[in-house]
Amino acid sequence: MNIGLDMMGGDLAPLEAVKGLQLYFNETSSPAHLFLSGDETQINVLLKEHHISSQKITVIHAPQVIGMHEHPTKALKEKPQSSIAVGFYLLANNKIDAFISAGNTGAMMVGALFSIKAIDGVNRPTISTIIPKENGKTGLLLDVGINADCKPENLNQFAILGSLYAQYILGIENPKVGLMNVGEEEGKGNLLTQAAYPLLKENKQINFVGNTEGRDIFFDKADVMVCDGFTGNIILKLAESLYEITQNKKIHHQYFDQFNFEIYGGTPVLGVNKPVIIGHGISKGRAFKNMIDVAQKMIATDLLGKMKASFTIN
């Protein structure tokens, strides 16, 4: 199993990426082989400083870096030797089985959509976020930002992708799927959710439990909550702000500590042909380690094979 990691991506790279590797190799009994793209010299110095010497590490020199605010398409085109472009090259050519970066989100999306491409049958790949439930369980909300305007069928596909992710990666058996909406009953909602409801209801690949309202997000009504990326992005950022607010007000509670989304490490792009994981720009060591774990799990469970099969029989 080969996992690619962009060492130059993120505000705290490459140092925090190296710390993540250190955690990963210290805590993992049978680690994957890591392919590290980035500045060879910098990476080797840091690996040495952190006493990381594994035969399971290969450094792939990538002398260019795509900045956090560069235009994604332009940057990928003009910087073929960047750590992100090299990562996607390796992934597209089967040298690695998954690629992770906390770098330029737009460039990661463009790379995922254009060099790895959507799974046949998937109209719109999506990104999700973990939602900490107040009873200690874990929920998944998607889309959280790449599809601001959606068609009903998009939400139906998010439901399938999210359910498989919840089942195989989050370990939730027969995950309950909810449609984010503004009322409990069928027929409530805006034009999108009114049209999406019957599709979800008739979808035999998911365990649809009906509408979930704003008040249900942090409760256990549904494990997988689907919405357009506009709604999801507002919920995601509101949830992230709760961590900041509780920290500012010195409200220290285990529950709100989970709203530090940094600890989750990143979000996989669901609906593309290979595992691609995008981290927060401010990812620290633990976040990088967690992203490697998720990539490993996605490969080990053949999540992509399951997703492809779901859309083949559709």
Added chain:
Amino acid sequence: MNIGLDMMGGDLAPLEAVKGLQLYFNETSSPAHLFLSGDETQINVLLKEHHISSQKITVIHAPQVIGMHEHPTKALKEKPQSSIAVGFYLLANNKIDAFISAGNTGAMMVGALFSIKAIDGVNRPTISTIIPKENGKTGLLLDVGINADCKPENLNQFAILGSLYAQYILGIENPKVGLMNVGEEEGKGNLLTQAAYPLLKENKQINFVGNTEGRDIFFDKADVMVCDGFTGNIILKLAESLYEITQNKKIHHQYFDQFNFEIYGGTPVLGVNKPVIIGHGISKGRAFKNMIDVAQKMIATDLLGKMKASFTIN
């Protein structure tokens, strides 16, 4: 100044409505004249029990009650002697200057839209919610549910209505208006917000400060935040759930205590020709008292006159 109060509306009526009156008359130096619609006998017994004997109270007998789950249009038609129908009759005929109910929300909306009607020039009346800001200030979010799908011009009108409410009722000088969105820069968003942005930017009646994201809702970026009713309803109900969560987890903090939306008392219907205030079904005495205060302030500041003037010069 005459204010109508539906004594039969809400899960805890008429007792809590009476308690609200008690608080109001005890705490208000120059109270308005209250017209109480509902079952005369029940009301008089409760008024006596609570030692409320003011010359500023007139009970208007209304023998019928519209239940919380009745079909709004049907109920209003079939129950002309209900406390809500009677209230709107009084309001439409200038016997009262404002009408308040914690009863069937749909019936209150239908009454407001069809018997009081929208202000000339206002395409879609709206309802809002107070947002407690983490710095102690107060924000206003609208629409929060009656306009699930909106056109760009609707958001622009919500901005005007919300600004006037923030200025005259919440006491915010030159309120900052933000457009709920998924990115900071102009051009970001879904089709709706992309089209609404330039309208807000060019609107000289408001102090537009740009986009507000999910992370800005509880912070001081904007006083008035506009969005479609789908987005707003999800934010509102999520915010309400934070009170429940913090209560359940015994996190007692002044900030989250403000998420007990019961204390705000209700939401005015903005954009109709007269003050109409709809309370939570679970309104208690303090909520009723606060709704009477808001109605009084709306009348005293001639908020409706200001709103009408805004749409005349448009």
